[in-house]
Amino acid sequence: MASTQYKRSSSWSSKSTSSSDFQVHIRGVPFTLDRDLLAAKSAKLAVILKENPHEDLSYTLRDIPADPETFELVARFCHGFELDVSTDNVVPLSCLAHCLEMTEKHSTNNLLKKALTVFEQRILPSWNECIKALRTIENIRQQAVKFGLVDACVESIITKAQANPLLLGEPIKKFTSNDDTEDNENDDYMPNVRRRLFVLDWQSEDLTTLSLWLYEAIISAMYQRKVPLEYLAASLCQYAKRWVFSSNTGEDDISIYKRNSQREVIETVERLLPGEKGLLPCTLLFEMLRFATALEASSGCRNGFETRIGKQLDQATVKDLLIPSQGYAKEMQYDTECVRRILKNFYCHYTRQDASGLIMVAELVDEFLAEVASDIDLKMSTFLSLAEMSVSASAGTQRNSDGIYRAIDIYLDKHRYLTESEREEVCQVLDCHKLSPEACEHAAQNDRLPLRMVVQILFVGQLQLRDTIVKEVQGSDDRLRKLEEEEAAEEEEEEKRAKIGCGEEEMRVEMEKMSNKVIELESECHEMRRKIQSDCSSRVEKEKGSMWKEMKRKFGCISSSMHDCNNCHVKKKKKKVHPR
Incomplete structure (x- = not known):
């Protein structure tokens, strides 16, 4: 590793403008650097080199927050090499540039501005890049938090999670x-x-x-x-x-x-x-x-x-x-x-x-x-405790006790060393009245149960059988009573239908009578209308004749014949002529 660094340092010195090199160690890895080139980019190194011009500075930067790979990138930048800032190195480079005070105030186009530009334009807008960048800060946690890079990434991630x-x-x-x-x-x-x-x-x-x-x-x-x-x-x-x-x-x-x-x-x-x-x-x-x-x-x-x-x-x-x-x-x-x-x-x-x-x-x-x-x-106490919690949970419900009985049966089978009194204690949580008929039949023949429990189950079984018989008898009586009620209801329905039938016959006869009366009334009305019309026409004729007589009387026509009537005016005229 050290030999590799020395080879790389020789390539930096080729672009150096000064022969005053010095050596530093970053986590055990040596680097040979040019004093003037580093001082031109780093305000912090410029002050250190100015205050210690002749002292050995090999361990001056041993406490800086950087690993050898990141420091090598900074050194290459100071020696004039083109630097590729990516998601994998932007946060370490930003922290180291901030620590070394590589700002625009000290030198234009400096590393801190270059790294922060990439961070703001490429990292923060992307969910993926933010997470990748955060995975690179484990060795520089304090510096990244202090510099605000962690908060910026976290804020970006939260905003994106709110949206999606x-x-x-x-x-x-x-x-x-x-x-x-x-x-x-x-x-x-x-x-x-x-x-x-x-x-x-x-x-x-x-x-x-x-x-x-x-x-x-x-x-x-x-x-x-x-x-x-x-x-x-x-x-x-x-x-x-x-x-x-x-x-x-x-x-x-x-x-x-x-x-x-x-x-x-x-x-x-x-x-x-x-x-x-x-x-x-x-x-x-x-x-x-x-x-x-x-x-x-x-x-x-x-x-x-x-x-x-x-x-x-x-x-x-x-x-x-x-x-x-x-x-x-x-x-x-x-x-x-x-x-x-x-x-x-x-x-x-x-x-x-x-x-x-x-x-x-x-x-x-x-x-x-x-x-x-x-x-x-x-332990028996643990088993009983769990069983009691189960029984309490189903209290007041219609749920049977078959599940508890099955668990008790298994427990007694695997713990045959229990005494009679201990087996009775285990069975105390069992409610025999809630056992199904099948469970009662099995329990009555179960030799693992204590004798007292078997007797109790047999007694409960007899009670259930008696109740079943009583219910069957009551059911038969109920069915018989229901049949009688159904028959009585049918007879009553028949009577109602018969009454309704008689009523309908009487109503039909009355309707026929009323229909006949209507026909008779219509016939009478027709006859009366005919007589009235006949009487009216004869009366009109009589009135016409009497009126004609009266008119003839007024005009001096005594004769009833039409001829006399036509010559009556001639006769009158003749009477007025006097003889000569």
Whole structure:
């Protein structure tokens, strides 16, 4: 490495205007540099070289925030070589240029301005470039934070996540709970049409590739900026998968450093996870709890996962509850105490409106009891405690006790050393009145049950048989009574129909009578109209004759004949002529 640096330093001296070279060491790597060229670009080095013109400065810059590769780029720039500022070196170059005071005030077209221009124009506008740039600052964390480069990148990332939350990943609820695939790839994020045209296969960089302190700072800021919780939860789960789930924490040869690192990650993820119900599948929360337990995370971390699980325990499966024992409880196969705490959390968050969820949890506990009952190290007190919680959960419901009976049967079969009184104590949680007929028949012949329990079950069976017979008799009476009521109703219906039929016949006769009367009235009216017309015509004729007589009388026509009437005026004239 040192020989390579010496070869490169000879190429710089070819462009030097002074022969006054000096040597410095950067993290053990020596560099031969020209005093005048460095002083021309760096205000800080100019002051140091001016104040120490003859002293050995080989270790003067040993504390600067730079690695040998970055310092070599700065040295090449000072010696007049063209410098390619990229995403991989822009942040280290900016920090080192800032530290060496390579500003425009000291020299025009200096390195700091060149690096910051690239940072502002190429890095900040891009989600991908911001994340890539943040991955380069681990060795210069303090300087990058102090100089403001980290805050600028974080602000750019948050703004873009607000505009498009899919950059954080799909919400977990869209995935299957048993997702064993690698980290989910985010949907393509196309900032603008021009970019889409020229970069068709562009994909967003994964935020979970950042170091924990950076990732925590970004997620915490996103909470304050109201980025949707389901996307934050998705990103946090992906972070846990990348840095915790992908490693086998149960291996004995795992390094203490890696184990501590994984513990820190799982504790941070729990602290950042939203507390709202339903954002994450219950199976995934159980997986996080298992890793937290295996890594011996803090009690606050484990309690946080248990509380979240308790809020949605009705979504869990029996497989989820089978948490391997750790530490002092390793003599038992499964961590039943953890299940008890989760059950308590469920009951604390239970509401009356969620009765179906209560029954589902009770059935889940029954199945869990049946699974763990075969553990020879399962204490009777622990078994009874879980059984009582299951019974209490189903109190007041129509759910039967077959599940509890099955678990008790398995427990007594695997713990045959129990005394008669201890077996009676185990069976106290069983409500014989809620056993199905099939379960009663099996229990009556079960030699593992204590004698008192068998007698009680037989008595309950007799009571159930008596009740069944009584119900059958009552059912027969009810059916007979129903048939009689149906027959009476049919007879009453027939009478109504008969009455309705008689009424209709009477109404028909009356209608016929009324129709005949109407016909008679019409005939009478017609006859009367004819007589009236005849009388009127004869009367008119009489009136006409009498009027004619009267007129003739007035005109002196006594004769009724028309001839006399026509000659009456001649006769009158003749009477007036006197003889001569």
